[in-house]
Amino acid sequence: MADIARMAGVNVSTVSRALSGSALTNEETRTRIMEIAAALKYTVNAAGQSLRSGQSRTIGVVIPIDPASQGHVSDPFFLSLLGGIADALTEHGYDMLVSRIHVDELEAASQLSATGRTDGVILIGQWHHHDQLNQIAARGIPLVIWGARLPYQKYATVGTDNTLGGELATGHLLDQGARRIVFLGDIELPEYRQRHQGYLNAHAKRGLLVDPSLTRAIAFVPALVRQEVEAMLASKAQFDGVFAASDVAAMTAISALLRAGVRVPDDVLVAGYDDIGPAAYTHPSLSTIRQPMHEAGQSLVAVLLRQIKGEPAASVVLPTELVVRDSTRR
Amino acid sequence: MADIARMAGVNVSTVSRALSGSALTNEETRTRIMEIAAALKYTVNAAGQSLRSGQSRTIGVVIPIDPASQGHVSDPFFLSLLGGIADALTEHGYDMLVSRIHVDELEAASQLSATGRTDGVILIGQWHHHDQLNQIAARGIPLVIWGARLPYQKYATVGTDNTLGGELATGHLLDQGARRIVFLGDIELPEYRQRHQGYLNAHAKRGLLVDPSLTRAIAFVPALVRQEVEAMLASKAQFDGVFAASDVAAMTAISALLRAGVRVPDDVLVAGYDDIGPAAYTHPSLSTIRQPMHEAGQSLVAVLLRQIKGEPAASVVLPTELVVRDSTRR
């Protein structure tokens, strides 16, 4: 920067102002400085900028690692969400620092901000750690969570209306004639618990009873989902519908059913949750609840940046809609 | 840091040394300093550290956005690879800055290092930009590419042996009795071109002729793959095997075939490439060439860190093996 100042015959501070597009610069001086900078292939040093300004223009995105799934979060849903966040951050001129953090060490997430490495944190999923997240938020660290809206939360969340989504999916299965619907999903986690609540609501609104034995609270590891479906078939459990609280689980369930000679949708109707890309292209195509990834990214970033500016930021509930495809049509 | 120094009755430099685990510190002083730091919930400021040391301890991971797929890279393969890289970086104490960059603006990747934001760059896929990558590498920016080994490359690559993989997959299809095998993949991209070369080699080694009309050079967008398969069926093209140069493409092809009433593997054998998680759990399960994601991450990071240390870093070819599942068994 000093070099440019010398070459342009001005002071470094003028160069700094010109390069950052400050309003207090002469148009002519600015263009001259810009040209010299371009010729020198000069780029502002991020560390200096960050040290002085106290901002990193970087946001941390934390993907918790679930020990149950042996550290392999490979759900395409995450990648889509990550993409949505990346796009939104780019629009706002922020970089994205991605960390995988063990679900039981969420404290580490606050380190990202404590070290000044990031200006705020987006956490994907609240897991079992409602209280811990409240603590982090209370410490004043800008924080937004992708997840469910919970009572007494001090942190902001963005997500679909999980209860409504669960109700829409289950209601659709019931309206298509299913009467004994299996629920797949770990109801220990808030999002899935709410989807399960929707599953219960849909039955209640139609005056139908729910068989609790049809609720299978399992983690979404393909091998587990497959095992569970196979176990149900082996035990001759009666069911004519499956609501899996994620598309990947739904697809795995479908493949386990097909493998066992059970036809989908003819014998069993199946619905998922997320609407990941492949949902439209598998066979049969999958009915599901759409989670709008692009909007999700936009909202997560918008809410976080508002917090960084010091404004109070409210949670966002995204539009939640049913997408009907072949897996529930007969 | 000054506060800690005062409280510990030492100089800031001692604190700095203690906190960074320098060998030149008294054990006793160190623990005292550590305790005070912990009590104060102090963490070193990354910007100051980076500014002074000239290192960011951050690596940029660039995921090119392909305009053909409308900016939506949702292949689970990427997420697995990203996970592998993240794990390896964490082991070495590096952070991961993820950028989505348009394939035609790869210059931006070098900005990450020019601004000092990252110490090096891992680029996922070399696309059509061999020459441009050579330029960036020539500029001395530590750079590793996930992709194919090419003649006259000045940059380091890590990847499987694409030619061998293509040959293994195609050879297996031929050995299982397929004679007219469709190749799906954009052969303009080096990796897929090499896989196609393997496809040709497998035929040649068995003294079989290849019908060029069976090579379908399409981009891996689910809708396009599906269209292509449907078009082939509509035109009554004769084929009894499909080698898709990615698992997602293979799965989409299978679903398009099933939808049209073509049985897999009974009527048509299908093999993919990557061995993404779902490959084992779809119906039928997918035969494919395994790309070891964990090792991939380890190698990419190892090669890059070696370059950062100033050592010359050679490219790595990962073990490439065939995984046989139901989609090619009859």
Added chain:
DNA sequence: TTGAAAGCGCTAACAC
């Protein structure tokens, strides 16, 4: 509209 100068938090070369 520009210049001068201080200082963000840290590390490392040098002195003791």
Added chain:
DNA sequence: GTGTTAGCGCTTTCAA
């Protein structure tokens, strides 16, 4: 083994 000190590259307050 520890202290002193300079300075990494930048922004911003204050003065002109």
